[in-house]
Amino acid sequence: MKLTIKYFASIREQLGLTQETIDIDAPLITIDGLRDRLIARSPQAAEALDMARPVRVAVNHEMVANTFVVRQDSEIAFFPPVTGG
Template identity: 35%
Template sequence: MKVKVLYFASLKERLLKGEDTVEVPEDVKTVEDLINYLSENDAALKAAFEEMPRLRFAVNQEMAKESTVLKDGDEVAFFPPVTGG
């Protein structure tokens, strides 16, 4: 399965990239699985995810939960909580 991964705000700045296209194994079925897979395969992502435990997610531009099931071709966005004023 292939998914497009987008990074926003301070996460994008930290990683020095805004997106990836990732081929994931069959056992990656949910957003949580994707986070674990990315963390296991990229030290910078692992550190970023650990330092930002309250990340928000969107799948195909709709807010999602860690349990959201992924399909081939989905777009998954990660962004830290943002406050405004």
């Protein structure tokens, strides 16, 4: 399954990537499952996408829960919560 992954704000800075296209050997995967696979790739990914960290996720421009099931050719965006004033 081919997925486009986009990274924003501090996650992008930690990984040194704006986006990437990856192939997952599965017909579908949850956001948590995808995060686990990404975390396993490097220490930087483990820190940036740590499951204890409050990371927000959008799939095809819609906010989703960690149990959301991703399908072929989806665009997944990871970003930390934003504060402002």
